[in-house]
Amino acid sequence: MNSQFKKGVLDMCVLAVLEDKDSYGYDLADSLSRMIQLADGTVYPILRKMASEGYVTTYLKESQNGPPRKYYHITPEGKKKLEGDRKEWREFAEAVDKLIGGIS
Amino acid sequence: MNKKEYLEKLESELGQMSYKDVKDIMDDIGEHFDEGVAHGKTEEDIAAGLGSPEELAKSFREGGTVASVLQKKQAPVQNARQKDTTASAIFVILFNLFVAIPLWIAIVCAIFTVGAIEIGLIAGLVGLVLAIPGFGNFLAAGICLAITIALAVVFVAVLIILVTKYFVIGTGKYISWNKKIWKEGL
Incomplete structure (x- = not known):
């Protein structure tokens, strides 16, 4: 798929996965790349950007085997952002579907 | 690696x-x-x-540069669009005031004038038909004249119906064209 398409919506996808439950980098990369064709590395710059914008916070948690993992947790601002993005995306996707003659 | x-x-x-x-x-x-x-x-x-x-x-x-580039590109487009619709709204008002509405009134007047002629023709025909029995020697000429007027009545009636029909359709199309320009610009 067109990489310009993906760039715009990946933030939203990452927040949506985190809304469900806290997660760590490898797991997030895995969940996203299973649904959307992208390089595993893609999520890390996004997570970093969203941490600096206050949409996610991080904490370290021991893992069963090996060193502690860095977990990401969605903040109330992140949830608000996700809600807004989701609404905007649905309206946009609906309009595009109508224009290209998909689901009406 | x-x-x-x-x-x-x-x-x-x-x-x-x-x-x-x-x-x-x-x-x-x-x-x-x-x-x-x-x-x-x-x-x-x-x-x-x-x-x-x-x-x-x-x-x-x-x-996050990708998102900011997209936002920068979007903003001027919206502004330009707003300017366009203001200009086209003014255009719609002026065009209607000085061209479309006078033209529309003129066409309505023309249709009514032709309608009046039609009524006159029908009245003349009725009068002629009633007077025919008293024509005597001019009976044949009277009947010919009555037929000619009757044909003219039918012709004008068809003309009025056609013109009125296309005029109504045209007015409807013109109004939706105006709405489109008002909303989307020229």
Whole structure:
């Protein structure tokens, strides 16, 4: 798929996965790349950007085997952002579907 | 490329970021390698899955630039659109006031005039038909005249019906054209 398409919506996808439950980098990369064709590395710059914008916070948690993992947790601002993005995306996707003659 | 080579390449590509930022990124990507190995993957596979270190470093450096570029491009388009509709609204008002409405009234007047002629023709025909029995020698001429007037009545009636029909359709189309220009600009 067109990489310009993906760039715009990946933030939203990452927040949506985190809304469900806290997660760590490898797991997030895995969940996203299973649904959307992208390089595993893609999520890390996004997570970093969203941490600096206050949409996610991080904490370290021991893992069963090996060193502690860095977990990401969605903040109330992140949830608000996700809600807004989701609404905007649905309206946009609906309009595009109508224009290209998909689901009406 | 193994973990060590990948991280070295990534570090050199990150360039002039602060030491703390570079260390954080190294930790995150290092953790990704460790998790992958724990899941039974080779370092080479994990490096290939991450994407090239050059591109990854570029994404880290740029952060959220893609979104801001899109927003910058969108804003002027919206402004231009608003200007366009203001100008076209003025155009619609002026055009209607000085051209379309006078023209429309003129066409309505013309239709009514032809209608009046039609009524006159019908009245003349009725009068003629009533007077025919008293024509005597001019009976044949009277009947010919009555037939001619009757044909004229039918012709004008068809003309009025057709013109009125297309006039109503045209007015409807003109109104929706106006609405379109009002909303979307010329």
